[in-house]
Amino acid sequence: MKYKKHVFICTNDKPAPKKCCGSEKGMELVEAFKASLTEKGLQKEIRAQRAGCLDTCAFGPSVVVYPEGIFYGKVTPEDVEEIVNEHLINDKPVDRLKLDF
Known part of the structure; x- marks a missing residue:
């Protein structure tokens, strides 16, 4: 596997009335994840990128981390460092943001 x-x-952005991650700071989250990973020298081990619809609109902005397949919902830019430090670096998912299906 190329990335850990x-x-x-x-x-993604959809026409109203659905709430959409793109208009709810989706790209701001992408940039925050990328900046944090770069700052920590992890951009070659861990990749963060934009995605289309993850089909979790009601819980957006949403993020999914692989290979675990853990989904996070209602993520804010202030949550990024916690996800990076706890989940991406220390392998401990952030329970308060985790979506359980």
């Missing part, structure tokens, strides 16, 4: 972990951040 892969983070997909929904940046």
Whole structure:
């Protein structure tokens, strides 16, 4: 596997009335994840990138981390460092943001 972990951040936009991750700071989250990973020298081990719809609109902005397949919902830019430090670096998912299906 090329990356130890892969983070997909929904940046999809749909017409109203559905709430959409893209208009709810999706790209801001992408940039925050990328900046944090670069700052920590992890961009070659962990990839963060924008994604289309993750089909979790009601819980957006949403993020999924692979290979675990853990989904996070209602993620804010302030949550990024916690996800990076706890989940991506220390392999401890952030329970308060985790979506359980």
